[in-house]
Amino acid sequence: MLLLAVDTATPAVTVALHDGGSLLAAESAVDARRHGELLLPAVDRVLTGAGVKLDAVTDVVVGVGPGPYTGLRVGLVTALSFGSALGVPVRGLCTLDGLAYAAGLDEPFAVATDARRKEVYWARYADSRTRLTDPAVDRPAELAEALAGLPVVGAGGLLYPDAFPDARGPEHQSAAALAALAAAKLAAGGDFLPPLPLYLRRPDAQVPKNYKVVTPK
Template sequence: MLLLAMDTATPAVTVALHDGDSVVAESRQVDARRHGELLLPAVDRVLKEAGLTLDAVTGIVVGVGPGPYTGLRVGLVTAATFASALAVPVHGLCTLDGLAHASGIEEPFVVATDARRKEVYWARYDNSRTRVTEAAVDRPAEIAGQVAGLPVVGAGARLYPEVFPDARDPEHQSAGALAALAAEKLAAGTDDFLDPLPMYLRRPDAQVPKNYKVVTPK
């Protein structure tokens, strides 16, 4: 097994290789505006570090979000392209699940990432492998009662400390953790992967104008 994992649903552009036992190589760069520019060089970098070529990959793992429209598309389109070119499966996972897995927390907690517009993408977990709510997008103040007293993983905790006072690591996504979670599921024969489709949770910022100026020929 050799999994190529990637996630661009957050400001972290992250790529990793996992051989079924451990992470072989990993890259992570935090830059919310350069997903398209950074992703493919990161793939080349981890392959070179591992001394492998792309045709050695047996499966693709990709974070499906939730995340902003443009960044999220970069990872999903790249994952689908690699899977098609290599004729290998692509396994989608919730981005929040990768952060939860990386935390190693074995008590109830929350993952919260930056959704912009003064909102967070978030979900509750019983432990690092068990999500108990669907991913959602809300203003932090609106969910204060639901997360009170719980540790919080992710950048959202740092952005809104008044609601999330117990911030825990990691702050940013790790493709290595996402790949490790996928490898566990595959080894256990668990087929609860998500389709590699974007989880937006809200409409994109860019909208088609509703009213066009009507021009009639003279």
């Protein structure tokens, strides 16, 4: 088994290679505006660092979000392209689940990432492996009472300390954690999500209202 994991659903462009038992190589960079520019070179460096060729990969794992429209597409399109070229399965995982797994908590908590527009993407967990709620997007003030007393992992918690006083790291997504979670799920016969984007809301870019179509006379 050789898992290649990628995630671009958050500002982190993150890649990892896992052999089912241990992490072989990983790389992450935080830059919300350069997902497309950074991802493929990172994949190349991770493969080179592990001393393997791309055609040795047996499974591709991708974070499906929730996340902003443009960044999220980069990772998904790349993962699907690799899967098609190599003839291997592409397995989706919720990006929030990767952060939860990286946190390693054995108590109830929540994960929150930055959704922009003064909102967060979030979900509740019983522990680092068990999500209790579907991912959602809300304003922090609307969640403060519901999540009171719970640790909140991720950049969304750290951005809004008034709403989430027990905010904790890790701040950013890690493909290393995503790959380790995927390896554990594969070993246990667990289910994966389809490699489709989990947006939760419409893209920031919209066609202007009252758009006038100009046609030649």
